[in-house]
Amino acid sequence: MADKKVSILKAFKTIIWPRRNLVFIGLLLIVISKAASFVAPMSLRYLMDDIIPNKDLPFLKLLIGIVILAIMIQAVTSFLLTKILSVQAQYMISELRAQVQHKILALPIRFFDNTKSGELVSRIMTDVEGVRNLIGTGLVQLVGGTITAIVALILLLNISVTMTLFTLIPLAIFAVVALKAFKIIRPIFRNRGKINAEVTGRLTETLGGIRVIKGFNAEIQEHDVFKEGVHRLYQNVKKSLTATAVMTSSSTFLLGVATTGIMGIGGYKIMNDQLTLGEFLEFTFLLGLMVAPIVQMSNIGSQLSEALAGLDRTEELMNMTEEENPEERTITIEKIKGDIEFKDVSFAYEEEKEVLHNITFSVPSGSVVALVGSSGSGKSTIAGLAASFLNPDSGVITVDGNDLSRVSLSSYRKHLGVVLQDDFLFEGTIRENILFPRPNATEEQLVEAVKAAYVNEFTDRFEDGLNTLIGERGIKLSGGQRQRIAIARAILADPRVLILDEATSNLDTESEGLIQQSLAALTKGRTTFVIAHRLSTIRKADQILVIEDGLIAETGTHDELIAKEGRYFNLFTYQARI
Structure with a gap:
């Protein structure tokens, strides 16, 4: 019962009391309505005991008039009650x-x-x-x-x-x-x-x-x-x-x-x-x-x-805790260079089942770091941490020297761009999906992004061009076409930090060739995290991290790791044979 009292009291304080004027008007109307409802039954005594025995016609007319007036008052108050309270309730x-x-x-x-x-x-x-x-x-x-x-x-x-x-x-x-x-x-x-x-x-x-x-x-x-x-x-x-x-x-x-x-x-x-x-x-x-x-x-x-x-x-x-806690996230970033560093970062989705174990590495501003390794090794988790979608259980991630867990998420994500393996497209037109991060972008900026991601390569063949409806989740397009739209969206957003999670996985060989060129333009001057199963797509990365079982097994450039003939060498030569 205590729980119920608390709920009723809270409902009263948060919902009813702020609208007390309307509720008071409603109560007044219902009191008038109920008072009018007493007229008809109370008139029966006078009708049966006085008017009919005495055949008092003038009193009968007066009584009928009073009852009709009472019925009209009931009808009007009922209408006003619905109009005022029911409409307010829907609002x-x-x-x-x-x-x-x-x-x-x-x-x-x-x-x-x-x-x-x-x-x-x-x-x-x-x-x-x-x-x-x-x-x-x-x-x-x-x-x-x-x-x-x-x-x-x-x-x-x-x-x-x-x-x-x-x-x-x-x-x-x-x-x-x-x-x-x-x-x-x-x-x-x-x-x-x-x-x-x-x-x-x-x-x-x-x-x-x-x-x-x-x-x-x-x-x-x-x-x-x-x-x-x-x-x-x-x-x-x-x-x-x-x-x-x-x-x-x-x-x-x-x-x-x-x-x-x-x-x-x-x-x-x-x-x-x-x-x-x-x-x-x-x-x-x-x-x-x-x-x-x-x-x-x-x-x-x-x-x-x-x-x-x-x-x-x-x-x-x-009552759930929001991810943006203004008391903890007190640092606001206006401009960022994009220096990102992981210091002894550990993370677990479930207790006692760590996915990452004391990961440490740094990504200088404007450089490209590639994350490779087998499925479930922790690559996407690292990308999720860099994107601030997840928070480390221990250790620190810094952006330009600022602890990311203390940075205002909205100020950081203004500078963030994400292209995922199964990138989400909204129902609507191609134009609306590309403009999503910057609805007020100019036509010139839109066209630049479209060309950079080679979206025009297929929209030029569509009757409605960029205004083509793509269906729910872009179902009317091929995987490669959806991916290019996602990349165009990221290019238009013009981020300082870019996360590419299997961004070329849905592409055929021809599309991949086109996308490689657009990705080169997209990543230029931006701090970029690339996750790729196709190792051919990351040969030009400034730094490659080989992730195995939540640990960094190897680190270096493509040539350095090939020369080591370790885990990366095995992965690369295996794919080359395929």
């Missing part, structure tokens, strides 16, 4: 989604390595939706309903204490049942968000990997996995529906008992002239006004439980 949802997405983008790479993108989509789009029940009509109806029930109770006691007390017994039992049900429902809703995120994540992966699925004839396998996830979601929903059904059925039964009792007690009192017919009808309608909000509260309670469960999950994300 809040859009704002929260933007905040959560902004927070997620600020989280470190490690977080994304361990979380499915589809799951994150679900958390951004679905978890915050329950806010509409906090700032929207749900909360206001809860408060308004409570006020209505209290006023109705006072009026009922005024008519008949005996009949009122009799109705309170089943209502008290219903309240106990509802509270028990809410305790069960909230964890169910919280778990539902988690299951929904997992199912959405798997579905996103399935759609993204459709070629692999079809290529291995695995449609049925994927269908079964998704079906199992959907079934878990169904089981979760079934539990919440069962709890809700218990509340609904118990309310129906207990209210039926109360109504039957009122008929008996009321009929007896009328026969003994202790109650008029008008008072009995007024009591019956006022009882409806008292009971309706209490029953409605069970539904609103479920909505608020769902809202708080979603906010709990959102809060988890919002």
Whole structure:
């Protein structure tokens, strides 16, 4: 229960209180609406006991006019409630989604390595939706309903204490049942968000990997996995529906008992002239006004439980540590030369499973360092550390003498360019993808980058040229074409530090020849880390590091390492034979 109180209090402070003016207007409107709803039942006493027996036509006309006015007030306040609060709730949802997405983008790479993108989509789009029940009509109806029930109770006691007390017994039992049900429902809703995120994540992966699925004839396998996830979601929903059904059925039964009792007690009192017919009808309608909000509260309670469960999950994300910590990263780099040094750097993705062991090397400004070695040796990890995507567990990486762990990431990454093996292209045009790092670049700068990466070699053949749509992840292009666009993007960014991770791996021999020329232009004067399996692509590197099992096995130029006839010599001669 303590956890729930904290969540409600936090929700009140962060979401409701900053919008207290709107909530107050909502409460005022609902009070007016509920006050107007008492007019019709209270007029029944006068209709049955005074107007009809006395055949008072002028009073009847006045009464009908008052009731119509009350109905109009209810209609107008209902419209304004939806207009003001529901619209504000939707605005809040859009704002929260933007905040959560902004927070997620600020989280470190490690977080994304361990979380499915589809799951994150679900958390951004679905978890915050329950806010509409906090700032929207749900909360206001809860408060308004409570006020209505209290006023109705006072009026009922005024008519008949005996009949009122009799109705309170089943209502008290219903309240106990509802509270028990809410305790069960909230964890169910919280778990539902988690299951929904997992199912959405798997579905996103399935759609993204459709070629692999079809290529291995695995449609049925994927269908079964998704079906199992959907079934878990169904089981979760079934539990919440069962709890809700218990509340609904118990309310129906207990209210039926109360109504039957009122008929008996009321009929007896009328026969003994202790109650008029008008008072009995007024009591019956006022009882409806008292009971309706209490029953409605069970539904609103479920909505608020769902809202708080979603906010709990959102809060988890919002409390995560961002990679850019302004208290630790106090150094801002305006201009950099590009001298990078690794000093005794160790790194592990999992505890006690080090990938790099006390790596030490330096890359002078404007030089090219090539990282070679077998798969899993630690090459990409070194590149990830140099790109500031990862932080060393021990040791120091410096840029121009500044400890990279203390440098503002945004100021460093302004000078960083990355071309990856499976470089990501966005759905849209070739032009938009190349302009991605510098949307405001001139047409002249764009054309220069296009020519330098030999993108024009294939775009000139396309009907729409640079405005050709490339599909999701550039699916309509060949691997070599996608790679050249990625290189053009890096050229346009004009970085001081460049990371090329298997940048030529997707190229055919002809494309590779063209790209080698563009890469020579790209790397000139820039500090460059090159990871390549094809050793022919790195012969001109200023320094080659042979990485084996997280250690630097050899270092030197191509000619020096060939002369040593060590690990590099073996790798190079083996590839030459192939």
